Amino acid sequence: MGQLYKIGTVRDLAPGEGKVIEVDRHEIALFNVEGTFYALNNICPHRGGPLGEGFLEEGIVTCPWHGWKFDVTTGVSPKNPRAQVASFPVKVEGEDIYVELPE
Ligand code: FES
Numbered sequence: 001m002g003q004l005y006k007i008g009t010v011r012d013l014a015p016g017e018g019k020v021i022e023v024d025r026h027e028i029a030l031f032n033v034e035g036t037f038y039a040l041n042n043i044c045p046h047r048g049g050p051l052g053e054g055f056l057e058e059g060i061v062t063c064p065w066h067g068w069k070f071d072v073t074t075g076v077s078p079k080n081p082r083a084q085v086a087s088f089p090v091k092v093e094g095e096d097i098y099v100e101l102p103e
Contacts (some may be wrong), residue, residue: 001086002100009095018072019063020052025072028052030089031072033059037073039099040084051085080091 005023007030013019016033020042027042029052040061042052049065056062060078062069070077075087089100 002102004091004098004100006096007039007099009103010035010037010092010097011095012097016053016056018056020050023099023101028101029054029061029072030090030097030099031056031061033072037090037092037097039050039088040070040072041088042074043082044068045085045087053100055095 007021013032015032015034018029020097021028021030029040029042031038040051042050044051044063046068049063051063054061059072060069061072064091075085077083091098
């Protein structure tokens with residue numbers, strides 16, 4: 001079990017959007033896919049691009065630097081399953097969003 005951090009509210013991020021959030025020593029990419037929230041490590045495994053600033057479409061984020069794609073629900077690339085980023089559990093309580101990060 002990791003540690004739970006409050007990272008905002010559901011009003012902070014519209015459906016179809018993502019953003020970068022710094023939590024403790026982690027950089028998280030938070031995404032809203034039709035009202036469900038997902039969190040990935042923000043750092044693209046290719047060259048370190050900010051996934052939270054990428055284009056989000058149908059649950060797939062495209063890295064803004066060179067176009068690698070990741071399924072935001074799993075962190076795995078739909079094209080190359082060996083390319084993946086860590087995904088973190090997200091909880092919504094009322095309007096508050098929490099992410100669970102490793103200790
Ligand atoms: S840094 Fe993300 S695709 Fe290159």
